[in-house]
Amino acid sequence: MKLPTAKNHDLPTSGKRNYTTLVCLVIAVAFAAFLALHTLLFLVTPDLELSENENRTLQQRPKLTLSALADGSYMKKFETYLSDQFPNRDGLISFHSFFATLTGHREENGVYLGRRGFLFEKQTPLNEDVLQKTTDAINTFLEREKHAKSAMILAPNSSYVLQKYMPYHLHEDDQKQQLTAVKNALQGDKFSWISVLKAYEKVEDPTTLYYRTDHHWTTLAAQRAFLSLSSKWELGAKSSQFTMEPVSDRFSGTLASSYGERKIRDVLYVCAPKKANGTYTVSYPTQGKVTASVFDTSKLEQKNQYEVFLGGNFDKIEITTTAESEDTLLLFKDSYANCLIPMLTPYFSKIVVIDPRYFSDSLGDVLEDTDFTHVLFVYNLNTFLADKSLSGVLAS
Amino acid sequence: MLFSSATFLFVFLPVVLLCYFLPLFKNQPQKEITKKNAVLCLASLVFYAWGEPVYILLMLISIYFNYNIGLDLDALGRRPKQRRQTFIAAVVFNLLVLGFFKYYPFAVDNLNHLFRLEIRAAQISLPIGISFYTFQILSYVIDVYRGKCTAQKSLLSFATYITMFPQLIAGPIVQYGDIERQLQNRKIGVRKFAAGVLFFVRGLGKKVLFANTIGAVYTEITSRDISSVGMLTAWFGILCYTLQIYFDFSGYSDMAIGLGKMFGFDFVQNFNFPYTASSIKDFWSRWHISLSTWFRDYVYIPLGGNRKGTARTIVNLLIVWSLTGLWHGAAWNFVAWGAYYGILLILEKYVFGSLVEKLPYWAKRVLTMLIVIVGWVFFSAESFSGAAQYLAAMVGRGGLWDSTTGYLLLSNLLPFAVMSCSALGYFRKFPKLKNSNVRLALQALGYAAVFALCVVSLVSDTYNPFLYFRF
Numbered sequence: 001m002k003l004p005t006a007k008n009h010d011l012p013t014s015g016k017r018n019y020t021t022l023v024c025l026v027i028a029v030a031f032a033a034f035l036a037l038h039t040l041l042f043l044v045t046p047d048l049e050l051s052e053n054e055n056r057t058l059q060q061r062p063k064l065t066l067s068a069l070a071d072g073s074y075m076k077k078f079e080t081y082l083s084d085q086f087p088n089r090d091g092l093i094s095f096h097s098f099f100a101t102l103t104g105h106r107e108e109n110g111v112y113l114g115r116r117g118f119l120f121e122k123q124t125p126l127n128e129d130v131l132q133k134t135t136d137a138i139n140t141f142l143e144r145e146k147h148a149k150s151a152m153i154l155a156p157n158s159s160y161v162l163q164k165y166m167p168y169h170l171h172e173d174d175q176k177q178q179l180t181a182v183k184n185a186l187q188g189d190k191f192s193w194i195s196v197l198k199a200y201e202k203v204e205d206p207t208t209l210y211y212r213t214d215h216h217w218t219t220l221a222a223q224r225a226f227l228s229l230s231s232k233w234e235l236g237a238k239s240s241q242f243t244m245e246p247v248s249d250r251f252s253g254t255l256a257s258s259y260g261e262r263k264i265r266d267v268l269y270v271c272a273p274k275k276a277n278g279t280y281t282v283s284y285p286t287q288g289k290v291t292a293s294v295f296d297t298s299k300l301e302q303k304n305q306y307e308v309f310l311g312g313n314f315d316k317i318e319i320t321t322t323a324e325s326e327d328t329l330l331l332f333k334d335s336y337a338n339c340l341i342p343m344l345t346p347y348f349s350k351i352v353v354i355d356p357r358y359f360s361d362s363l364g365d366v367l368e369d370t371d372f373t374h375v376l377f378v379y380n381l382n383t384f385l386a387d388k389s390l391s392g393v394l395a396s
Numbered sequence: 397m398l399f400s401s402a403t404f405l406f407v408f409l410p411v412v413l414l415c416y417f418l419p420l421f422k423n424q425p426q427k428e429i430t431k432k433n434a435v436l437c438l439a440s441l442v443f444y445a446w447g448e449p450v451y452i453l454l455m456l457i458s459i460y461f462n463y464n465i466g467l468d469l470d471a472l473g474r475r476p477k478q479r480r481q482t483f484i485a486a487v488v489f490n491l492l493v494l495g496f497f498k499y500y501p502f503a504v505d506n507l508n509h510l511f512r513l514e515i516r517a518a519q520i521s522l523p524i525g526i527s528f529y530t531f532q533i534l535s536y537v538i539d540v541y542r543g544k545c546t547a548q549k550s551l552l553s554f555a556t557y558i559t560m561f562p563q564l565i566a567g568p569i570v571q572y573g574d575i576e577r578q579l580q581n582r583k584i585g586v587r588k589f590a591a592g593v594l595f596f597v598r599g600l601g602k603k604v605l606f607a608n609t610i611g612a613v614y615t616e617i618t619s620r621d622i623s624s625v626g627m628l629t630a631w632f633g634i635l636c637y638t639l640q641i642y643f644d645f646s647g648y649s650d651m652a653i654g655l656g657k658m659f660g661f662d663f664v665q666n667f668n669f670p671y672t673a674s675s676i677k678d679f680w681s682r683w684h685i686s687l688s689t690w691f692r693d694y695v696y697i698p699l700g701g702n703r704k705g706t707a708r709t710i711v712n713l714l715i716v717w718s719l720t721g722l723w724h725g726a727a728w729n730f731v732a733w734g735a736y737y738g739i740l741l742i743l744e745k746y747v748f749g750s751l752v753e754k755l756p757y758w759a760k761r762v763l764t765m766l767i768v769i770v771g772w773v774f775f776s777a778e779s780f781s782g783a784a785q786y787l788a789a790m791v792g793r794g795g796l797w798d799s800t801t802g803y804l805l806l807s808n809l810l811p812f813a814v815m816s817c818s819a820l821g822y823f824r825k826f827p828k829l830k831n832s833n834v835r836l837a838l839q840a841l842g843y844a845a846v847f848a849l850c851v852v853s854l855v856s857d858t859y860n861p862f863l864y865f866r867f
Contacts, residue, residue, distance in 0.1 A: 006595070006653045006665040023836065024590035027843075031593040032413065034847065038406045054860060075397070075446050082402040083858040096856035099849070104810045105609075106803075109859075125621070170803035260859055 041087040048085065052303055053093075053257060058084040097260045106167035109258040114165040116207070117264040119255035120158055121215045123172045124385045126181065134384070135185035137391035138377070142188035145367075148330075149233060150375040151192040153225050154182060155217050155336050157382050158210035161200065165207075175381055182384070192232040196221075199228040211266045214253020216306060217380070219244065219269040222340040233374065235347045242343060244271050247297070251305045268305055270295060271339070273346045280321035280345060284314050294319065294342045309338035315358035316366075319351040330372040332356060332390060337378035348374070356393040363396045397446045399596075399651045400604050400854050412439040416659060429580065433556045436659060440559035444524070447565075451523035455559070458493065462486065462533050463554045466547035469540045483541045487534065494530040497523055502726035525565035527723060529558055531690055536572040538694055545573050553579045562655035566648040568666040568686035571693070575661065584660035592657030594843060599650025601846040604853050606815050607644035610636045613808050614776070622785045626798035630789035632805060637776050638769050639815045642671065645684065664689075669821045671768070674760040675752065676740050679768060687723070691716050706746070713745075714738045724775070729783055733774040740767060 051058050062068065062077035069075075086092065097108065106113045112120040142150050159166060160175035176197065183193045200209060200221065209221040223239065230237035251268040255261075272295075283290045296311035310317060313335055329348040331337065333355060344351060352366060379387070397404050415435045421427035445452045465486040472479040495503075497520060504517035536557070539545050548554040557579060563570055617625060617633035625633075649666035656663045666686050673679035680688050696716045702709040714735065721734015744752070752760060773790070777783035817823060 004665055005662040007591075021587060024587045027590040027593050027840075028586050030844070031597075032410075035406060035410045035413075038851075039410050042406060056860070070449050072447075072449050075449075079397070079401060079403045080858070082407065083855060086402055086855045089855055092852045092855045093859050096852045099852070104807050106807045166803075168803045168806040171799045173799065260856075 038087070042082070042085070045085070045087045051084075051090075053090065053260070053262070055257060055303060093260055094262060108260055111255050111258040112159070112167050112170065113259060113261070114162070114167050116165055117212045118158070118162060118165040118207075118210075119213055119259055119261065119264075120162075120166060121255060121382060123157060123159055123175070124382045125173065126178050126385055130388060131182065131185065131385060134387060134391045135182065137394040139185075139187055141394040142186075142191055142375070145372070145375060146189060148372050148375050149190045149192075150188055150377075151194055151229055151232060152182075152186065152377040153194045153196060153229060153337075153340075153379075154179060154377075154384060155196045155221070155225065155380045157215075157380060158217075161197075161206055161209055178381060178385065182381075192229075194225060194228050194232060196225050196228075199224040211251070211253055211255075212264050213251065213256035213261065213266050214306060215255050215380075215382075216253070216339070217336060219271045219339045222336070223271050223343065226340055226343045229376070230347075237343070237347070241274055241346075242271050243274050244269050247308060248300055248305050252303070253306060254304070257303075268308065270308065270342070272342050275346075280319060282310070283318045283320070284316070285318065286315050294345065306335070306338070310341060310353075313338070313355050313358065314353075315355055315360065317353040319345065319353070321345050321349055321351075323347060323349050325349050327373045328352075328370055329374040329376060330354070330366070330370075331376045331378065332393075333376075333378040334380060334383040334387075336380040336383075340378060354393065356387070356389040359389075359393050361396075363393055397443060399648070399655075400600060400850070402854065405851070408439075408443065412436075413658070415439070429582075430552065432584075432659075433552055433579065436561075437552060437556040437559055440556070440561035440564060443561040444559060444564060447524050451526075454493070454497075454523060454526075455529065458490070458529075458533065459555050459558050460551075461489070462537060462558075463548070463551050465537055466540050466554070467549075469537070470547040479541070483537065486537050490530055490534055490537070494526060496520075497526055499722075499726045528567050528569055529564065531569050531687075532558055532572070535569070535690065535694065539572050545576050548572075548576075548579075560656075560661075562652040562659070562661075563663060566645070566652065567684070568649050568652060568663055569690050570663055570686070571690070574664060578661050582660040582662075588657050588660060592654040592659075594654070595650050595657060596654030597843050597847045597850075599647045599652075599654055600850045602643040602647030602650060604647075604850040605846065606811075606818070607640045607642075607647055608853070608857070609811055610808070610815055611640035611644070613804065614640060617804075618776075618786075622782075622789055623794055624798060625789045625794045626796055626801050627790060627792040627794065628797045629801045629804060630786065630794070632801070632808075634769055634773055634776075634786070634790065636808070636812065638671075638772050639812070639819055641772065641775070642667075642819055643815065669819075669824075671765060671819045672761065672821055673764050673768075674757060675749075675764055676737065676744050676767060679764055680737070680741075687720070691720055695719060710742050710746075713742055717741070727779070729774050729777050729780050732780060732783075733771055736771055736774060 047060060048058050049060075050056075059077060059080040061081055062074055064074060068077075083089075100108070101113065110122045112122070114120055138152075156175045156179060159170075159172055163169075163171070166172075179195075179197070186193065200206065203209060203220070203224060208218060209224075210217055223242065223244070227237060227239060229235075246267050247270050248268040249265065251266040252262070252264070253266065256264060280294075281290055281292060282294055291311075294310055295308055297308060299305060299307040299311060319341070323346050325347060327348045328350040329344065329352070331341070331344075331351060331353045333353060334357070337353070341351070341353065350370060352370065352372075354363070354366070384390075397408060399405075412435065416432055416439075419428065420431050441452065444455060448455075465482065468482050469479060472482060500520055501517040504515050507513055508515055536548075536554075540547050548557070557570070557572065557575060560570075614633050614637040617629060617636075646667035653663045653666070664686055666684060668682040668685065670679055670683035673682055696712055699712045699715065700708055701712065717734045717738025718731055719734070720737070721730045721732065724730045724733070743749075752763065755763070770787070773786050774783045777786055
């Protein structure tokens with residue numbers, strides 16, 4: 001049986017033949033011109049090295065070799081090259097994100113666009129096996145170090161605290177329940193659970209607790225948690241003893257990069273003790289670097305300004321202070337702790353900061369060097385629930 | 397190289413069009429068409445080699461072999477016995493090649509399972525488009541054997557037919573008889589070119605703007621723990637997949653048809669609003685028409701079709717539909733998907749067909765769509781048990797809804813509504829403007845916008861932020 005061939009019904013069928021031909025000619029020429037225009041633009045626009053918004057290098061024109069042709073890597077690289085170096089790529093991406101928002105779309109690369117410009121990180125689902133392993137390791141560790149005072153600050157994520165700004169009232173898993181699950185799994189005679197949600201209660205405007213464009217809590221939120229810790233450990237800290245200073249009003253964090261959002265900006269604050277009690281040194285043993293400040297202001301010049309705190313994340317940082325205190329602190333943390341650490345400096349003569357995600361030495365050596373009087377864990381819930389490195393480090 | 401990539405649109409296509417339409421032999425139409433075929437064939441080989449730099453050899457061997465088979469079949473006209481043997485050898489050879497590359501790991505897996513063996517299957521990647529071009533070759537060999545057409549004398553024309561890049565990797569499956577004359581004599585001109593442009597842009601829009609967008613919803617849902625997915629979410633997910641597969645596949649067919657027209661070819665229509673079908677038989681006369689026709693012409697009818705009694709017809713239908721399922725992929729869920737349609741078609745034909753006839757028209761359509769949608773569960777799942785779990789979610793194992801249902805529905809409502817209307821053909825008669833000039837202007841604007849948005853969209857898809865996200 002003969003099948004019908006495909007016909008186009010959008011072309012004018014009525015009217016004079018010449019007229020139809022004219023329409024066809026316009027269509028054909030417009031199409032060809034569109035292709036040719038882009039091909040030309042390709043040839044004349046210079047190639048770029050970096051994409052700052054994506055924080056990566058762009059593909060350059062690949063080298064043509066026989067082996068690269070045979071295994072197909074040349075073709076893959078060439079396709080990436082063309083799309084990476086597409087004329088006005090950034091502009092097109094911006095427009096696409098605007099257009100997608102118009103159609104009701106509110107999610108890009110695992111990040112939600114909420115109301116009033118708030119971006120939200122997708123929540124990590126609770127995996128009971130992973131959590132069990134981590135909490136068991138913490139309990140064993142605390143049992144071993146039972147002479148030390150210990151505490152955990154586990155910060156919820158903005159999607160819970162700022163729920164009413166989530167797109168279309170999206171309701172993810174109840175983080176309060178997850179926090180309680182972690183709390184109930186931890187035990188120790190001198191262990192204190194710092195309830196961050198309770199510490200947030202006194203804050204009038206919860207939108208000041210999280211950035212719009214970044215997945216971290218703000219320095220203000222960290223300070224609330226710190227004051228809570230202070231009263232549990234009787235450090236005697238008051239908020240009036242600290243200054244809260246804006247260092248950037250152009251902060252655009254990781255969530256904005258993921259979503260491809262350019263316009264929204266945050267203010268980045270740093271919090272430091274007013275009375276700088278003498279000097280202190282911050283040393284990075286693995287990197288062989290020593291500085292005199294917990295802030296690295298050079299990072300304010302780059303894209304990820306959150307690295308102003310301690311210069312980013314490192315496996316191990318040792319802070320030695322001239323504080324009149326015998327107390328020493330061992331801190332296990334993710335990046336949420338970075339903005340909080342400066343507030344701890346007046347109360348401990350030595351602080352050792354371990355980031356288990358990068359730490360590959362033996363914890364035993366660290367414990368042998370110093371007899372810590374305090375042990376603190378600072379994490380955010382998302383990282384903590386997904387973390388598989390802490391348990392290993394605690395056992396090492 | 398996908399049609400929806402910058403490489404195809406702004407490097408490959410312009411170069412090919414330029415070479416194709418550059419008149420070399422102005423007053424010698426025969427030479428000019430040979431040149432055009434040569435350009436097309438060469439371009440197709442580059443196109444194929446771009447994705448399969450090694451397997452192109454396999455395709456070339458296959459082409460040369462079957463070209464000679466065709467000539468042999470013609471030459472052996474008076475020796476039916478030898479002719480028959482040649483024919484059978486050719487069919488077996490082609491099926492073996494397809495079978496080896498497509499089904500070998502699957503077969504080994506099943507043998508291991510069945511006889512508790514531990515044969516390790518070599519890692520063979522599936523050559524792109526092998527299912528499509530093998531079927532085209534088979535249609536040629538069979539048609540020549542049956543005497544429906546004569547063998548192609550020109551190797552170039554034959555290679556052009558098999559490799560033609562518009563339909564090489566995703567159809568439509570062009571039967572040799574439909575295109576035989578066009579290879580030597582086809583009308584190339586501005587009218588056909590314009591029609592091709594419209595087809596192509598429409599297809600690109602279906603693929604890039606519709607299928608990719610709505611497909612992301614389904615991907616998101618299936619990436620979760622399926623046991624906690626609510627019933628509404630599961631239904632919305634499979635509806636999104638229903639739209640995705642239609643726009644993806646018919647979009648690709650439209651692009652192929654459009655490109656074909658630019659080069660002067662008329663391919664068969666591959667989709668005809670399948671989601672407006674009022675019975676399963678009707679659905680299959682509207683979905684991937686070139687494939688179901690192929691199976692009908694080259695398997696079902698040679699097996700005897702429906703001329704050898706009810707029992708034989710049922711067996712024939714089951715064979716054809718299991719093969720149709722298997723053609724789509726080497727896994728049991730595809731076989732199940734095919735058999736599902738086979739059984740339903742048999743039931744429709746012999747059991748409840750007359751009952752269904754009495755239903756009102758809208759009820760028939762709803763019923764058909766339900767059957768199709770449940771079918772897609774089998775088709776889309778990665779395994780048989782995956783399909784069963786998804787079906788469980790659709791009947792409410794994970795509750796009526798979950799915490800994300802409202803968000804998913806609301807954030808995708810507009811695209812979903814627009815695509816549904818489009819798939820159901822509501823835009824076909826729209827806008828029905830009397831003034832054809834206004835209508836034309838609107839259409840032109842629409843097509844231009846679609847094309848521009850496609851480019852924006854396919855560039856944005858490469859947005860790939862590198863983040864120290866959790867650090």
